Amino acid sequence: MTPDSLYAVILAGGSGTRFWPRSRHEQPKQLLDIVGSEPMICQTARRIIPLIPPERTFVITHALHTEKVRACLRDLPPGHILAEPAGRNTAPAVGLAALHVRRCDPDGVMVVLPSDHLVQRPREFLQTLQRAARAAVRHGSLVTLGIHPLSPESGYGYIRLGEEIGKGLFRAAAFVEKPSRPRAVRFLRSGRYVWNSGIFVWKADAILSAIARYLPTISKDLARIDHAAGSAREAKVLHAVYRRLDSISIDHGVLERAENVHVIPADFGWNDVGSWGALDQILRKRRDGNVSQGLHIAIDTTDTLIYSPRKLIATVGVSGLIIVETEDALLVCRKDRAQDVRQVVERLKQEGLKEYL
Amino acid sequence: MTPDSLYAVILAGGSGTRFWPRSRHEQPKQLLDIVGSEPMICQTARRIIPLIPPERTFVITHALHTEKVRACLRDLPPGHILAEPAGRNTAPAVGLAALHVRRCDPDGVMVVLPSDHLVQRPREFLQTLQRAARAAVRHGSLVTLGIHPLSPESGYGYIRLGEEIGKGLFRAAAFVEKPSRPRAVRFLRSGRYVWNSGIFVWKADAILSAIARYLPTISKDLARIDHAAGSAREAKVLHAVYRRLDSISIDHGVLERAENVHVIPADFGWNDVGSWGALDQILRKRRDGNVSQGLHIAIDTTDTLIYSPRKLIATVGVSGLIIVETEDALLVCRKDRAQDVRQVVERLKQEGLKEYL
Numbered sequence: 090m091t092p093d094s095l096y097a098v099i100l101a102g103g104s105g106t107r108f109w110p111r112s113r114h115e116q117p118k119q120l121l122d123i124v125g126s127e128p129m130i131c132q133t134a135r136r137i138i139p140l141i142p143p144e145r146t147f148v149i150t151h152a153l154h155t156e157k158v159r160a161c162l163r164d165l166p167p168g169h170i171l172a173e174p175a176g177r178n179t180a181p182a183v184g185l186a187a188l189h190v191r192r193c194d195p196d197g198v199m200v201v202l203p204s205d206h207l208v209q210r211p212r213e214f215l216q217t218l219q220r221a222a223r224a225a226v227r228h229g230s231l232v233t234l235g236i237h238p239l240s241p242e243s244g245y246g247y248i249r250l251g252e253e254i255g256k257g258l259f260r261a262a263a264f265v266e267k268p269s270r271p272r273a274v275r276f277l278r279s280g281r282y283v284w285n286s287g288i289f290v291w292k293a294d295a296i297l298s299a300i301a302r303y304l305p306t307i308s309k310d311l312a313r314i315d316h317a318a319g320s321a322r323e324a325k326v327l328h329a330v331y332r333r334l335d336s337i338s339i340d341h342g343v344l345e346r347a348e349n350v351h352v353i354p355a356d357f358g359w360n361d362v363g364s365w366g367a368l369d370q371i372l373r374k375r376r377d378g379n380v381s382q383g384l385h386i387a388i389d390t391t392d393t394l395i396y397s398p399r400k401l402i403a404t405v406g407v408s409g410l411i412i413v414e415t416e417d418a419l420l421v422c423r424k425d426r427a428q429d430v431r432q433v434v435e436r437l438k439q440e441g442l443k444e445y446l
Numbered sequence: 447m448t449p450d451s452l453y454a455v456i457l458a459g460g461s462g463t464r465f466w467p468r469s470r471h472e473q474p475k476q477l478l479d480i481v482g483s484e485p486m487i488c489q490t491a492r493r494i495i496p497l498i499p500p501e502r503t504f505v506i507t508h509a510l511h512t513e514k515v516r517a518c519l520r521d522l523p524p525g526h527i528l529a530e531p532a533g534r535n536t537a538p539a540v541g542l543a544a545l546h547v548r549r550c551d552p553d554g555v556m557v558v559l560p561s562d563h564l565v566q567r568p569r570e571f572l573q574t575l576q577r578a579a580r581a582a583v584r585h586g587s588l589v590t591l592g593i594h595p596l597s598p599e600s601g602y603g604y605i606r607l608g609e610e611i612g613k614g615l616f617r618a619a620a621f622v623e624k625p626s627r628p629r630a631v632r633f634l635r636s637g638r639y640v641w642n643s644g645i646f647v648w649k650a651d652a653i654l655s656a657i658a659r660y661l662p663t664i665s666k667d668l669a670r671i672d673h674a675a676g677s678a679r680e681a682k683v684l685h686a687v688y689r690r691l692d693s694i695s696i697d698h699g700v701l702e703r704a705e706n707v708h709v710i711p712a713d714f715g716w717n718d719v720g721s722w723g724a725l726d727q728i729l730r731k732r733r734d735g736n737v738s739q740g741l742h743i744a745i746d747t748t749d750t751l752i753y754s755p756r757k758l759i760a761t762v763g764v765s766g767l768i769i770v771e772t773e774d775a776l777l778v779c780r781k782d783r784a785q786d787v788r789q790v791v792e793r794l795k796q797e798g799l800k801e802y803l
Contacts, residue, residue: 386790388793397776401774402775402776402778403466403467404778405778406783417758419776421759421764421767421769422761422762423762425763429762432762
């Protein structure tokens with residue numbers, strides 16, 4: 090592998106309902122500055138520049154968001170922002186991006202990155218990506234980055250480490266999605282499990298072969314899209330074909346079934362920033378355990394997370410809350426129920442309150 | 447007493463810090479529609495019309511609020527809205543109003559009413575006032591309306607009932623301000639105590655005599671103000687003299703010390719609407735115990751009071767909260783801490799955040 094055969098594919102198809110009311114249908118999490126001072130997708134693209142320049146970076150996002158993504162990532166070639174006609178989960182998205190990478194470089198290696206994760210130690214992150222790229226080229230394998238678990242999270246996917254085939258490189262023995270809490274505790278204690286970060290490194294060719302084997306229908310449809318590339322029919326074919334693809338994740342559709350999956354356990358200050366509750370671990374707290382953005386008068390208030398940049402907020406006698414104020418909506422949520430903000434979005438849908446979605 | 451010697455004096459000097467962020471320095475509780483659809487002072491004036499018409503109603507308020515009060519009470523003669531040059535508690539305010547009543551009618555009987563209390567059964571209320579007026583004329587006494595206590599509130603003033611000198615008319619044996627909770631429990635059990643409603647009935651002449659006796663300095667200064675009435679110096683004298691008066695309540699300054707204080711225990715759905723928490727007892731709750739004004743998505747939410755007319759609010763997993771949203775501020779307060787909203791106002795003062803007061 091030469092360094093310039095390394096490509097980045099940023100997956101930006103998420104709708105991020107768990108950050109309502111900040112995240113909206115037209116403004117998902119990756120386009121928000123939930124953490125840091127610029128949208129998360131900008132941070133993601135900026136973070137890899139020392140390894141992969143914008144000219145070799147692709148983003149795949151819902152057609153609805155392409156303009157906003159473009160505004161965030163002005164250095165990317167216009168053709169590198171790939172619009173999904175509809176959200177079809179990660180397997181089709183990765184497949185579509187792989188076609189583009191392979192067209193640029195038949196030996197191209199792609200680093201697949203979620204657009205809305207946090208990395209607190211970027212140097213270690215880039216070093217890990219380089220190791221993963223070398224492994225992917227040497228073994229022709231599908232390499233995933235595993236995160237040493239810090240707590241028995243039951244909302245994550247876990248990977249069981251198999252045989253160590255090189256220094257810090259393991260076979261993936263099994264994928265376990267969202268284990269029960271007791272099971273997650275056992276995973277943590279065993280030392281044999283890592284969190285699935287959703288960050289993958291592989292040759293474009295290798296993943297397309299794996300898709301052909303495990304998701305043949307999707308593979309055939311991708312071939313149709315590939316065939317039309319560069320022709321006048323390109324957009325029309327993409328539009329027609331993509332919408333009928335199965336909606337399936339690359340983890341479930343390919344990685345859980347493929348033989349040549351490798352894992353590199355690593356630790357680079359990763360956080361998927363999965364809900365308002367996750368900010369608790371990320372943002373620096375004051376002595377009282379509160380974190381606030383905006384003017385806050387705290388009377389006997391502890392362990393509370395506040396986002397209220399427009400308004401003064403006063404809290405009296407409360408603890409363990411998340412309070413988020415936006416232009417048209419307000420959320421007050423118990424911290425340990427942060428995952429259930431999704432239920433609010435569901436309810437808004439049911440009640441036809443579209444303007445708040 | 448003829449019915450047309452009955453005058454109303456509405457005390458509207460309160461600053462109502464406990465309803466922050468709705469109540470503000472320039473918009474105290476009596477000018478807000480905290481309960482009902484019009485400002486509380488309008489409800490107070492409207493409620494007594496069957497007994498006392500606007501022509502015989504006076505309002506005394508801080509100079510800052512006279513224009514807003516006038517806008518609420520257009521039927522009052524312009525000279526009946528008395529502006530206090532500075533807030534000096536109720537003794538000076540009652541004295542000043544008594545001068546006006548006496549000038550209209552040397553035998554005038556005045557009904558003193560807080561501007562911001564709720565009365566849920568106005569007919570019984572008016573009947574009680576009539577009985578009080580008859581007693582005040584017959585005995586020349588200072589008559590207070592006592593409320594049969596419903597709970598051992600420790601934030602109220604209590605009056606111990608003495609000898610029953612007529613049907614339902616008692617001597618006031620003692621005034622107890624804000625008893626401890628155990629003491630309030632004993633009061634409630636004894637059946638010999640009533641809440642001090644702050645509603646008083648007396649001849650203007652009788653209260654001026656009592657002020658002369660128990661608050662002689664204030665009385666002399668009131669005489670100076672009275673002397674200047676109708677002259678070119680009136681406003682100037684009022685301004686100069688009123689500001690130097692002691693700040694003292696009529697309860698503490700006169701009623702607790704006078705001999706001729708009578709009490710009529712009554713029950714007319716009274717509530718002083720003392721804090722956000724009080725609304726809990728007043729407003730009709732939904733089955734989940736929530737009360738909300740505005741669009742509310744409730745996920746596992748109980749016993750919560752919401753005022754958010756401008757914004758959709760979603761609550762997840764919370765209970766026993768008060769949430770109030772206004773144009774520039776937001777309050778989240780545990781319901782049993784509603785009294786401590788005053789601390790927020792204190793803190794705003796300390797931190798020089800005047801625009802939020």
